[in-house]
Ligand SMILES: [Fe+2]
């Protein structure tokens with residue numbers, strides 16, 4: 348089977364909300380301004396309302412309430428609001444598939460939030476823009492799993508069988524049944540949706556072995572490694588529910604790139620759990636996306 352068959356199978360079923368596509372296009376053209384961002388979001392009133400609600404929640408802890416989108420962009424910043432809009436757009440793809448009996452969507456969404464929360468800690472960078480990028484990378488890393496289940500329900504059931512009964516890894520089972528993996532499918536869609544290359548790489552390499560060839564292709568190693576490590580750590584911590592429980596080892600060069608010494612790794616778990624609780628509080632439940 349070819350990866351391009353995904354587009355024919357999926358049509359508009361998996362289409363990213365147009366707000367996210369417009370935002371990604373503006374970012375690509377380097378023409379996203381506070382004004383254009385507020386205008387794009389305003390065209391989707393339910394999304395605008397959710398963003399305002401989130402902006403005023405304890406997630407951002409603003410001293411004063413904001414009552415307009417323009418104000419929210421001014422106070423919280425262009426990048427923050429942009430990433431919130433993208434996160435809610437990814438969430439809406441999960442939600443669209445909530446009734447699918449083949450998969451525990453709520454569990455996978457929580458796994459994605461946990462990966463996002465963990466990646467914000469593991470990227471080990473105090474700049475909010477880097478942390479927000481890491482959060483988005485974690486949120487979106489398994490998006491390909493959903494697209495595969497929707498496009499190939501029969502084959503996906505066989506994939507799950509191979510994972511559960513034959514103990515295969517998700518990637519190996521997908522390769523055997525479909526000829527490509529959920530990380531390849533996710534990267535394929537992220538490219539179609541015009542996400543930046545570093546987010547595409549975070550999806551594409553979240554189960555990688557990191558051969559020399561892989562390493563040469565990665566545009567932002569800190570981001571990719573933070574998502575890779577986050578995906579594995581949250582599985583060990585039991586936060587959310589991933590499709591397979593296989594945990595990859597985190598090689599020393601990843602910790603080195605993230606500038607995290609091995610002695611502090613156990614203590615990071617508490618910070619990850621706190622960050623997850625905060626994010627899960629705001630990105631789950633009715634009306635979150
Ligand atoms: Fe995955």
Ligand SMILES: [Fe+2]
Nearest residue numbers: 488489578589
């Ligand atoms: Fe994952």
